[in-house]
Amino acid sequence: MKMARACPSVSMMMTDSGCKIYVFGGCGVDFADSSTWAEVFDVSTQTWDFLPVATPQMPLSIRHSVVMVEEEEVYVVDEYGYNFSFSPSKCMFVARGKIDSMPGFIYRNDWCVIGTFLFCRGTRGRILWCLPYDLRWKEVKGLKDLKKWGSDITKLCISPAGKLVIFWKPHPPSMELHSTEISVSCVKRKRNRQEIWGKIEWSGAVFKHEPVTDSSYSFDVLYANYVYT
Structure with missing residues (x-):
């Protein structure tokens, strides 16, 4: 620059x-x-x-x-x-x-777009969505299992197939990184009210490291993207 x-x-x-x-x-x-x-x-x-x-x-x-x-x-x-x-x-x-309906809510990162909808990651395993030029954030429904796992999402991105991909660390803390692929669909209700529903397509560990004696060690996902070969 x-x-x-x-x-x-x-x-x-x-x-x-x-x-x-x-x-x-x-x-x-x-x-x-x-x-x-x-x-x-x-x-x-x-x-x-x-x-x-x-x-x-x-x-x-x-x-x-x-x-x-x-x-x-x-x-x-x-x-x-x-x-x-x-x-x-x-x-x-x-x-x-x-x-923005949540202007002071700082824990809302990794904004991305699927179609005409805007998504981001919130806290406590929540994924939020809104219409970009409306900015009234709502929670993606159908993902109660994410909350049951008891972990925050560390990274959210979009796959080439137009699905949400999240990375998260299990609880209790360990040297493992898990990933989950989620498809989303829009459901229209009465009075033109819209809901976004998510469906977990796949979930599993994508990275494991040998346990260390010092429990203060941890890792995080700084960047995630697909590499075409």
């Missing part, structure tokens, strides 16, 4: 001009200038460039971001819970006028 940044928002998108990586913020309030606040990396040319963008406010402190493939835009929520969308073709952020 052309400018040092701390914990910026990063999104990769396929555009008409190829694959681009967009980096927003992370440069501190004192350096929040519209001409340097964003950068773009062109994967084909392997070059960085500053990306002047129009925003409703500056600085825009992004807490969560996710790529909306069908809309061809980056959807973001700032630290106050307000949502915006970024259009690569127009190089501008647009305020969506909605506020």
Whole structure:
């Protein structure tokens, strides 16, 4: 990058001009200038460039971001819970006028998209969902077994088949890592009310390590993605 940044928002998108990586913020309030606040990396040319963008406010402190493939835009929520969308073709952020129903709820990470629904991991084995431009979070139903296992989800991602994949550590604590694959479906109720139901397709241990005498040792999943061979 052309400018040092701390914990910026990063999104990769396929555009008409190829694959681009967009980096927003992370440069501190004192350096929040519209001409340097964003950068773009062109994967084909392997070059960085500053990306002047129009925003409703500056600085825009992004807490969560996710790529909306069908809309061809980056959807973001700032630290106050307000949502915006970024259009690569127009190089501008647009305020969506909605506020997150859980703006101060920090334990809600790994935002990802399946179809038109937004998912994230919560606490106590819960998976939450909402419509991106509505932001009223609800719990995915049908996953009581996740709570019975008594463990928090450490990572949530999407498989190429469009299923949720979670990683979790069993209770009591051990040097094992488990993974569960979950298919989701939308059920419509009266008055246009929607519910998302999950079904566990597979679950098992994916990593085991020999026990250690010091119980303070542990591990975590920092990143998860599929590798095509």
